[in-house]
Amino acid sequence: METFWFYFYLGFDHVLDVGGLDHFYFLVALSLPFAFKNWKKLLLWVSLFTLGHSLSLVISNFEWIKIDTTWVEFLIPVTICITCLSILILKQHTLLKGIWINLITLFFGLIHGFGFARYFKMIASKEEAILSLLEFALGVEFAQVLIVIFVLLINWVAIGLFKIEHLKWQWIIAAMVLSQAVLMTSNNWPF
16 A cells, blocks of 8 residues: 555655646646636547556556657657647637547647656556556546646636636737746657
8 A cells, every 4th residue: 555655645746846847837727718617628628638648657667668868858848738739829719629639648648648658667667657656547547637636726816807808818828838838848858
């Protein structure tokens, strides 16, 4: 049980670590256009993101594919930029509709997972990797659900209580997150 809490907390901390806000920014941008009535969709997307994140940890841990971390660190903020731009530019959040959002969220989870894979491989032996990964994934999932609930609460306060226009609110927050993602992208430019 002690190792369960170690890996659970590691996953939880990985998402909420202020030194690496990529999960936070991505989930803010993903959740921003939605309200509590959309909780099922958001839970599905959070779970798909966690699944992608977990798959990349398995792929890296067993060395099925080797990915250059320079590119991963560059692509992580690019996923955040794309998600923000879907709010700011695309008409009616085309990116956030249909099967595309499921596939994109899973793919973005893969990218984000490769960013943590090297560290995870150092702490989890191949023998215990799958169980450790499941415990880690539960921590990641729990933290991500908390972020989504937080975003939905803030949306409700801003739009419901303070009567800020929904579209204006989305643009303001998406632009703020985008500015951080662009900074992260430029700091991780691979060329």
